Amino acid sequence: MKCITAALFLLLFGKIACAQTSPLDSLSYLISKATSDTAKINLRNKKIRLLIRENLDSAEQQGLQNLQHAQKIKYAAGQAAARINLASSYSLKGNFKPAREHMDIARKLFLDLKDSLGLSNTYATYGMYFGIQGKYDSSIFNLEKAIGIAERNNYQERLATYYGNIAIGYQMQSNFRQALAYQQKSLDLAVANNDVSNQAYTNLNLGLIYASMKDTLRSRLTLLKAIKLAKKEKIKNVELYAYSNLSNLYSEKKEARKAYNYAIIAARLGREMGDYGIQAASLSKAAGALETQEQFARASALAKQAIALADSSGQSYIIFQAYSRMGSILRGQKQYKTAIYYLEKSVNALENTETYREDVGQTFKDLSYCYEQTGNFNKALSYYKTSAQIADSVLSRDNIREVTELSMTYEFNKQQEAQQLAQKNKDAITRTRQWALGIGLALTFVLAVVSLRAYRNKQKANALLQGQKEEIQNTLTRLKSTQAQLIQSEKMASLGELTAGIAHEIQNPLNFVNNFSEVSAELLDELEEELQKGDTEEALAIAGDIKENLKKIQHHGSRADGIVKAMLQHSRPSSGEKKLININSLIPEYFRLAYNNVQAKNKEFNVTFTTDFDNSLSKIEVNPLELGRVLVNIFNNAFYATQQKKAQLNGQYQPEISVSTYQQNGHVEIKVRDNGTGIPENLKNKIFQPFFTTKPTGQGTGLGLSLAYDIVTKQHGGKLKVETKEGEFVEFIVILPIA
Structure with missing residues (x-):
């Protein structure tokens, strides 16, 4: 199992002047x-x-x-x-x-x-607090506040610490360029101030960035340098984290003995410091090294110690690591049932977190394998799907970030180079004219040479710009291709939600058909008995009951047939064909489908749904399936907002969604309003942007409302607007032209 690299936030202390004694x-x-x-x-x-x-x-x-x-x-x-x-x-x-x-x-x-200095320290501590919990956006936000105060007041000594800590946030988001830039600024300040303590911290975190970039050699050398500086300054926590991460490096290099030795040193230092979390993590790594050498008894003993310490630390990811390691060891010994217990405990530890990393996906994969070996194929399939989803999430998130960042950075750099080159050419021409005016015929030859050089430079610049243009175009083409794939995935997800809603709805008439069929079968048995007795009157009564049941079976069978036809209609790709329809008849159908899908996932969810339809609406020409996707996306956002608010208010709140329609000035308007959490004013203009989402990682792609906006504006020539007040309501307004 892959070990996660541990970053160490710099603590807020200044240099202490001392002679030969310790600080x-x-x-x-x-x-x-x-x-x-x-x-x-x-x-x-x-x-x-x-x-x-x-x-x-x-x-x-x-x-x-x-x-x-x-x-x-x-x-x-x-x-x-x-x-x-x-x-x-x-x-x-x-x-x-x-x-x-x-x-x-x-x-x-x-x-x-x-006290501005104290305030900057407070914001920096908030940054460390959120960073340790893995909430890196909040960590960066607070550290930016601290840096702003420190830079305005020239708190040089504190800036080295702040730069180092904000770099960790960027590092954990895989933004290595930004992380390296801030760590280098931190190191430069620490060196300039002869601050050996901050140099030790910064070298440690630089080593972790190099490890994340797979630059193993530089990572190892930088971590060893951090250990040397930490020993000089007697900074145990830098030593501790450096040894722990050296264990990671040697584990990835398949050098189990060195990985074990460094992990044990880190565990000892963690015990001395009273840092039970890192002590537990280090023991888990040592157990992993023994596991790869098939020393299962010793590995199990260390894993048990790690579990006890992890439970006392209260840190979710550390608990996950310890239990997952024990599960992996038991799996290696083919003790699948016992392994399942520990692996289940490990994933449960992450239940309320947003941790979706490769090692988490591997644990779900181990669970799938263990359930398969014990014959529970349903759970095996379920956990395998989860592991695949995590793997896809990690891959797609990293790819999107990489492609987007590279294309934007590349384009900006090339534009800057082109501007600089153009400015150089202008300067050369200006100087040439000044020389020509001042010197005359004697410098004509020089002017000709300079002009020829400028002409050649211009040719080179044009060739360079053409090559850069082609490179940028290729990068943008790849980005558009990636975006198109994600948009198609969102469409398929929307289709899946509709189908799930229909499937949930079809269960109701099928239940009726089954129940009346069973009752009719029993009545036929009774009819046969009465006929054998010769009781014609009772037999006729039973026959009448059977006839009524058959009518009900036929009625509910027709309902099911209609739902199946609707499902087939939804499963077909959109042809773009538009039809004249009354919008009022479309809205309840798609609300019911979206609502059924949510209830299938959360049976306790309920919402009050009210309508105020204009019965004099004209029929308008739309693509029903595409407009249905718009409504489903808006309803899903309303369901999510009301569920979030209900959780915040501990159930002292009733979710409500209302839909109204009316016609004016040659347009039909649909208003969908919910009393959920609302949208902050600073985010209101971003919600229709592709990939923008306020939902936690793994719960939204940021494409639903973007697709809805394109369907309304581009396919139907309409408008999609939003009105909101944070904490009170959101109202989406769909405006469609009358044909």
């Missing part, structure tokens, strides 16, 4: 000599920031004591700084609730104090 000893000495309570609190806060690097439990204990002292003397600045230290300790230990509480209070204190 911690120097601060302890200064604290003992301090003459005021505020000075002692400030020095203790500095000491705790350093202690976080070595022992989280001690840092937490001393941090709480220092906070109490600051509260006792009502020293607001000292309280805020102490809370930032506690937030850092709690975040690194995976104890996120108290971490958030301390940061929120510190932010308010710094705002009241108008």
